[in-house]
Amino acid sequence: MYEIRFHGRGGQGAVMAAQTIAEAAILEGKQAQAFPFFGAERRGAPVMAFARIDDKKICDKTQVYEPDMLVVMDESLLDIEPVAAGLKKGGCAVVNSKTAPSDLDLGIKVRCISVDATSIAIELLRAPIVNTSILGAMVRANDFVSLESVQRAIMNRFGEKLGEKAGRVNSDAAKAAYDRAREGTCRGERKIVKKNAWLPTWQETPPGVAIGKTEKAGMAVGPGSMSQNLTGTWGGANPVYDEQKCIKCQRCWFICPEGCVHRKDDDHVEFDLRYCKGCGLCAKVCAKEAITMRKKGASE
Amino acid sequence: MEKKMNIRTMPQEDHLLNGHGACAGCGVAVAVKNVMRILGENTTVYVPASCLLVSGGGMYPHSAFDVPFFYSAFENTGAVISGIKAGYRRQGKDVTVVGIAGDGGTFDIGLQALAGAAERNEDVIYICVDNEAYMNTGTQRSGSTPFGAWTTTTPVGKRVQGKRQFKKDLMSVVSSQDIAYAATLSIAHMNDFVQKVEKAKSKKGFRFLHIMTPCTSGWKSDPSMTYDLARMAVETGMWSLYEIEDGETRVTYRPNEMVPITEYLKLQGRFKHMSKEDIETLQGWICQKWNKRYCPAVPPLEKKEEELALNGDHCEGV
Incomplete structure (x- = not known):
């Protein structure tokens, strides 16, 4: 089973990218699933999406915690999210960045593909929506699906929704990213700190589940505690x-x-x-x- | 007479703190932030399912409100705030209880609980933040969505393009009960906004505030256009500012000249498909509303006298 985790920002099209790669795998006769992380975050906020591809039926329905491939659609996420958490040793990472892979620090030393998807998207689509270009770079990183089926999946998905021309432009963006992607190995100096989250157990749950202003597991909870989200x-x-x-x-x-x-x-x-x-x-x-x-x- | 409050003299302390998860340029966040500044810390907030709930209120155990915050089911804003107020009354506490619902939770789903609370004239403030569709779940049509607008449930096809019905006139539904205070607000008319919220706070009984809050993701507009959209809505007549006090309607802002509706529509992606006929239909509806709101027809006096005379109720001089 090949597992992929996408990190992006709301509005960049991470969910669409996950769905398109799954559709490309299905076009090749494989089994696939794709789904977003269900949270309350809005446009611009860090979001996640997941995809699984396998030759046989996939029974696993959980989120992807140990991905084979990591896709980072916005380079600035590296500084604020533990994106590389759980990435497998032999896995690979695809990062939307102008810098060469050897200058990127993901916190784990793996094979890394960097592509300037934002420039490609602005050049071809005239909008900084990077999902289709990043798909091309993903195929370059690992040929678990062919570029042709990815382009066909893009045509199906985007062409149907936005018209044939939009589909063709988006599939051109994938091809351009495939050609321009740079391969290398990223550095592993950064420390990956997993975010801690606290929820009361049923014994701790107060009457009416009302919580006052307090601190639990090193983070503020209760009224006004959202100001810790910078x-x-x-x-x-x-x-x-x-x-x-x-x-x-x-x-x-x-x-x-x-x-x-x-x-x-x-x-x-x-x-x-x-x-x-x-x-x-x-x-x-x-x-x-x-x-x-x-x-x-x-x-x- | 005491000088009216304005944006320079209003209270400065925030009670919807920063760090909430609303989109950049969110109109709801602007409205609620300023409402909370004026209502002050002696307030309890109730929010049903809406954008404000997930972005500001209740990602349990976190909350961006630093005042007591409560939420329950979608349809019962009016009922829950009535209950919270009754609880405080029993405890002998004088607390401002405010329910902030979206347009879906007010126009459609919460209408019966709202009407019940208005009829009982509960001593609460009900605020409707109106972004003209169910934005939290990804833009579905509501009773508030204007004619012609694209939503996921009124898609643009070959035969039918966008919503075919006009926006529900919620204010006349609510004000048909004799409630203490009802007003429409816009985030672009800031001093007017502040004065109306202040007035609502000072009154007793059921108070209803209806705020127009542009939505960047659902209206498909640029985040920096939120203010311009709110302003253009008033200038074109899509939205009008008035208050209803003791049964008397008073227009608080009257645009000098009516701006063609296309100036408002072209700022938004949700209207870009609209055909010429549809725009004319919408403009006609707005003209009707405009005349009703800003040019109240003077009752034809002679005719009235004549009618009275014919019915035999008018004795003098006949």
Whole structure:
């Protein structure tokens, strides 16, 4: 049985990628399954999807904990999620990155394929939706399915939903990624720390399952405990504030959905970038253009 | 007279804390965050199944509200907040109880519990955050979805494109009961928003706030357009701002000139398939609403007198 785990961000198409690779395997007469991680996360949040491929019937219905192949659709996830947790020793990893595989640090030394899927997607699809390009790189990493069947699966899946032209462009993206992918071995210096999660056992469950503000297993639980999620990693841009232009109208403070805008004592504002998802609403409501959005990684 | 509250003088302490899981540019998060700032810490929140529940309230054992938070089944927001208030009354505590439901949980599923609570005139605040479809489960049509909009259950096909029915007029359903206060709010009209929430907080009895909250993923719009969408909705007449107090309707903001609906539709992906005839149908419906809302017809006095005279009720001068 060949198991694949996808790590992406909401909106990148991780679920679609898992379904397409499963369909490609089915087209070759194999058995396959694909399903997402069911969570409450939204666009931009780290998400997971899983796929299993086998020659015989698959009875396993659990999530993939020890994948043969790991697919990372956004390089920044390496820093915030334990993506390589459970990856098999002889497995391989596919990472969407501009850097060469030998410069990537996954925390485990395995065969690694890096491909700049974002550039390919923007070039061919004119949108940073990387799922189809990453499929091409996956075939390059391991030929458990052929590129032809992946392209056929893309045509079936995307062509049906978005029209034949969209299907063809997406299958071209897979081919381009197959050709441009770079092979190598990644480094294993990073320490993989598994996230701990706490749920009360039935003996611990309080009446009415009500929980007060407290700490369990090293993390805050109860009212207000969600502020330990630093959502600032979701976004692609950050606000830049020019205090000289500000007229202290507080419209940005009102409109920020995350509460990242703080009012100082003199009614100027400051930004808490740990939580900023980069929506750009503060820049939009500013009448004096005191706030501009800057893409992350762009120079000052 | 005391000066009205505005966004510069409103309370600053957050009670929907940061770190919640809503999409970037979420209109619901903007609305609820500011409502909670005004209601203050002496508040208990109830949220039924909705985006707000999974993103802000209840990924058990975590919660982004730092006030008591409660949730139960989808359809019973009105019933549960009535019960919570009754419990506090019994304990002798004066706590603001607020139920924040989505449009699905208000227009469709929760309507009977809402109508019951309104009829009993329970001393609670009911807030409907209206993003015009069941966004939490992936954009299914609700009673609030406007004419022509794409959803997964009103798909765009060759024969039928998008929803064929018009948006339900929920405010007239709710205000048909003599409730203490009802108002429509928009996150783009900030001072108006703050004043209405403050007014709702200060009153006793059943108070209903209906907030228009654009949704980036369901409306297929850019996250930074949330504010523009809320503003354009009011300017085009898709949404109007008014309050109903003691049976009297008062328009709180009146756009100078009606903006063509296409200006609002073109900002969103859910309307991009719309044909010319469909846009005309929608525009006609909006014009009707606009006239009803902003140009109340003066009752023709002479005719009335004439009728009264014919019926024999009018004695003087006949």
